[in-house]
Amino acid sequence: MELDLHNPLTIHQFDGGVLSLFANESEHMPSPISFQSSELRFAVRRRAISLISHAKFSYKLDPLLVYLAVNYIDRFISKHVILEKRPWISHILVVACLSLAAKMRNSDLSVILTDLSREEGFDFDARSVQRMESIILATLQWRMRSITPFSFLRYFLSFLEIEDSSLTQALIHRASDIIFNVQHVLKILEYNPSTIAASALLCAIQDLMPQRISFSLSAISSCEYLNQDRLLECLGSMQEIVAAECAEPNPRASESCTLTPTSVLDRQCGDKTAASSKSPHH
Template sequence: MELDLQNPLTCYNEDLQYDVVTSLFSNESDHMPCLLSFESSDLRLSIRRRALSLISHAKLSYDLDPFLVYLSVNYVDRFLSKQEILEKRPWIAHILVLAGLSLAAKMTNSDLSISLSHLQREEGFEFDAHSVHRMETILLAALQWRMRSITPFSFLQYFLSLFKIEDSSLAQCLKHRASDIIFSVQHEFKLLEYKPSIIAASALLCSIQDLAPLTFSSSKAAISSCDYVNKVTTI
C-alpha cells in the first residue's frame, strides 16, 4: 500500500502505524538539504533566492496547492545543496523551478502544464519540453530519486496523538494552524538546519500557545518525553 506522506498515519492498523512512524524518524535526514553547502557558495544562495521568488510568484498567480509548492521548494533546496554550480547563468533558477514544480505536480497528481507555460512567458524565459525533461532527470539523479519527501507535515498527526486531545474539532484546528505556520516559514534559510520532525513539533507548540494555552506545558512535556525526539534539540 502506498502511503501519503502528507498524512501517513491515515490507516487504522496499529502495527503498520508504528512501522511508518519509526521509518519517518529514521529516514527524515535523507530528505534534508545540506546547510554547509549553501554557506560555502554565494552563487547557490543567489539562485535559491531567485528560485523561491519565482515559486512564490507562481503560487500567488495560479493559486497552486500549498503542499505542492512546499515539495518543489524542498526539491530546489536539496538539489542546490548537492549540485556544484560554477557559472552564473540567469536561466538556471528558471529551469530549476520549472523542473521542481513539474516533479512536485507529478507527485501530487496535479496538472500544471498551463500554469508553467504562462509562468515562462511572464518571466521571458521559454524552454522546450526536452530541456525541462532533461533538467528533471538531473534533479532526480541529484536527489537519488527520493521524491516522496519526508516533510514536517508527515509528523503532525503523530505529535497530535501524544496530546490526547478529546475534542476532535480542536485537534483539527491545531493541525491547520500548525500547517499554516509551516507554510509561512518555509523560505527561512535558518530552518534548513532543523529536522522536519522538530519543525512540526515546534509549529504544533506554537499553535497550542495560540489556541489552547492552558495545555501548552503538558503538550510540551509530551513531545519532550517522546522517544523519537532528539532531547538535545530545544523546542
C-alpha cells in the first residue's frame, strides 16, 4: 500500500482515530540527544542533508518523498552507532533511504538512484545498496510508515473554524512549505511531529491571515494532546528560522515571505498547468 504522509497509518492501525497518531508519533522520531553528543553523527547528517538537497533540485524529486527519506536518515543516524568517518557512509545512506522512500511512495527512481550511486567517484552496486537498506530496516524496526507533521495538519486546521476551502488549501500549502524548509534544522528534531505541525500552521496563519493569529494560537493550544510550553518553544524557533530565510537574498525565500492566500493558490494552479502541459518521456 502506497504511503500517504497525510494518512500514514493502515486501517487496522487507525482504529483509535487521531489518538493513534499521537500515541505512535514518538516511535517515528530521531533522538536529538544523539546528534548533540556525537560530532561524527552530526557530520554524517550534515553531509547527507547536503547530498539529498542537491539530488532534490537536480532531479526535481517529489518533496514528500525527500522528506520521508530524510526522516529515515535522521532516525537511522540517531540509533545506529557510527564508529568511523568515511566519506562513503553519507552517500550510500542517502541512496538507500531514497530507495526505501521511493518504494513506500510507489515511485520509480531506478535511473536516478543509479546515477546517484555513481556520483563523486563512488560506484555502489545494487547488492551494496540492498545491504544498506536491510541495515536501515532493522535499525528502524521496519517502522517505515512514518508519522510526520503532515499527518496532523488537517486535524489542527479543524480547530480554526475556517469555512472557506480555498483559504484552508492555502494555509496547508504554506504550512507544508514551512515544514519542508525547517526539516534540516537540528533544533526542530527536538519536537514531536504534532508540535511541528501545529507550529507550522500557526506560522502560516501569521503570514496569510495575521488578524486571526491570537484566536488560532488559543484554539490550537486547547488541544489536549499538545504540550503548550513545547508548542510555544517550537513556534518561537520556527518563527526565527522563517524570519532568517526572509532576510536572506534568496528570490524563493523572499517570495514565500510575501505570500497571500490568493498568491498561494495562483502558484498552485500555475504549477498544475505547467505539469499538465509536459509530455511524458520514455
